Amino acid sequence: MRTSGSCEQQGGCPVNEPAAPHAPGRVGDVRRRNLSLVLDSIARTGDSKPSRAQLAAGTGLTKAAVSSLVADLVESGLVAEVGLYRDGERGRPGQGLELSSRRGVVGMEINVDYLSVGLVDLAGNLRFSASIESRNRGLAPDAVMARLAGLAAEARAAAGADGISIMGGGLAVPGLVDEQRGVVLSAPNLHWQHERLDPQSLLDGAPLGVRLSNEANSAALGELWYGGGRPDFLYVSGEVGVGGGVVVGSELYTGPGGNAGELGHMVVHPDGPPCSCGGAGCLETFAGQEAIFQAAGIAEGSFKERTELLLRALDAGTPAASMAVDDAGRYLGVALASAARLMDVQAIVLGGHFAVLGQWLMPALAGSLERHAPGLLDPKNLTVSRLEHSGTLLGAAGQVIRSVIESPLEFLLAAKLA
Structure with a gap:
C-alpha cells in the first residue's frame, strides 16, 4: 500500500472510474x-x-x-x-x-487495554481526543467496535460543534490487517485471528469511509508527518505488545506481504518464556508493557494506575522497577542491533510506553546497542517521540489526509456522491 x-x-x-487505457x-x-x-x-x-x-x-x-x-x-x-x-x-x-481547518478526519485506535479517538484537521492539528480503558483481550470484535462507536460519536459531535466537516477516518489495530477486505489477519494480544470488521459503520456517511491499518505502521507515519521524523528511520511502538514501522525515503515500507516491521516477535532469548504469537523468547515477553509491569511487581489495577505506580517506583529508585526497565532496555537493544544490521537503519524513534519510560530506559538500551552493535548507530539518532500515544491517531488520520492531498479530485467526486 x-x-x-x-x-x-x-x-x-x-x-472512481474504469481502469481503461486512455491517451x-x-x-x-x-x-x-x-x-x-x-x-x-x-x-x-x-x-x-x-x-x-x-x-x-x-x-x-x-x-x-x-x-x-x-x-x-x-x-x-x-x-x-x-x-x-x-x-x-x-x-x-x-x-x-x-x-482548511473546517475539514477533518477521525483517527481511531483499538488496543489491548484501551480505545481512543482523535479529530485531526487537514493541517494535522489534533482538535479533539478521547480515550477509555477497555479490556479488549478476548472480546468479540463486534463488542469492541460497539464501544469504539461511542467514542467515534463523541468525535463527530466535537466536529459539529467546531463546524468541522468529517471527510473520513482511519482505524488502527495492534495486528496484521488486510485493509481492502477489512480483516484483522492476526492480532495475538487481542486473541483475534481472521476477524472481519466493519470500519465504515464507525463513521457512516463519511465520503472517504474508514481505512484499516496496523497500529505500529500508523504510529510510524504519524511520526514522519507530524513528529518531525527523518526520511529514513525505524519506529518502535511500545504497548502491551511491541511493534515496528520502517520508513525509507519518506515512504512506509511494509514488505511484499505487508508484514515488515514485526519487531516485537524477534527472538531475543532462545530459551525465553512463551509468547502470545505461539513462539518463545520474543522481545515483547521482556519489553512489552505487561512484561514490565509483571517484572516490577505491579500486578493489579488499571493501565493508568499501574503506569503511575511504575513511574513513582522509578522516581524512588525501587530496585524491582529499575531492574524491570533495565531488562526491557537491554533486550530491546538486542533486537534493535539485529534490525539495524539487517536493514542498515540509521535512526530509531521510540514511541508508546518506551517514550514514557525514556529517561530510565535509555541508558540500558544505549549500552546494549553499543555492546551488540558497537559504533553502528550514532547515539544522537536514537530518539524518543514527542507524540507519545497520539502518534497512532495522527498517523491513522494522516493516511486519509495524505490521500486527499495526493488526489483532491477523488475527494471531490466522493463528496458529491455521499
Whole structure:
C-alpha cells in the first residue's frame, strides 16, 4: 500500500472510474495532477501561507491556471484564504492560502487495554481526543467496535460543534490487517485471528469511509508527518505488545506481504518464556508493557494506575522497577542491533510506553546497542517521540489526509456522491 509521495511520480492519482487505457495528457488528467500539485504545495509550506503568485512561481504553472485551481480547492472546503499582504512593492495585495481547518478526519485506535479517538484537521492539528480503558483481550470484535462507536460519536459531535466537516477516518489495530477486505489477519494480544470488521459503520456517511491499518505502521507515519521524523528511520511502538514501522525515503515500507516491521516477535532469548504469537523468547515477553509491569511487581489495577505506580517506583529508585526497565532496555537493544544490521537503519524513534519510560530506559538500551552493535548507530539518532500515544491517531488520520492531498479530485467526486 502506498502511503505518501507525489501523485505526479505515479502518473496521476486514481479516481472512481474504469481502469481503461486512455491517451496520456488529456485535460482531465492534467487538471487532476495540477490540483494535487497546488494542494501539496500549500500543505508543504506549513505556516507561511503562500499567495497565488507564490504558488505559480513555485509550481511553474501560470497565474491564471493557479487561480482557477485554487478557486476549486477553496470552493471544496479544502483550502482557506487568510489575510492580505504584498508580495512586493507593486501590484495588488495577495491573499494567503492554507489547508482548511473546517475539514477533518477521525483517527481511531483499538488496543489491548484501551480505545481512543482523535479529530485531526487537514493541517494535522489534533482538535479533539478521547480515550477509555477497555479490556479488549478476548472480546468479540463486534463488542469492541460497539464501544469504539461511542467514542467515534463523541468525535463527530466535537466536529459539529467546531463546524468541522468529517471527510473520513482511519482505524488502527495492534495486528496484521488486510485493509481492502477489512480483516484483522492476526492480532495475538487481542486473541483475534481472521476477524472481519466493519470500519465504515464507525463513521457512516463519511465520503472517504474508514481505512484499516496496523497500529505500529500508523504510529510510524504519524511520526514522519507530524513528529518531525527523518526520511529514513525505524519506529518502535511500545504497548502491551511491541511493534515496528520502517520508513525509507519518506515512504512506509511494509514488505511484499505487508508484514515488515514485526519487531516485537524477534527472538531475543532462545530459551525465553512463551509468547502470545505461539513462539518463545520474543522481545515483547521482556519489553512489552505487561512484561514490565509483571517484572516490577505491579500486578493489579488499571493501565493508568499501574503506569503511575511504575513511574513513582522509578522516581524512588525501587530496585524491582529499575531492574524491570533495565531488562526491557537491554533486550530491546538486542533486537534493535539485529534490525539495524539487517536493514542498515540509521535512526530509531521510540514511541508508546518506551517514550514514557525514556529517561530510565535509555541508558540500558544505549549500552546494549553499543555492546551488540558497537559504533553502528550514532547515539544522537536514537530518539524518543514527542507524540507519545497520539502518534497512532495522527498517523491513522494522516493516511486519509495524505490521500486527499495526493488526489483532491477523488475527494471531490466522493463528496458529491455521499
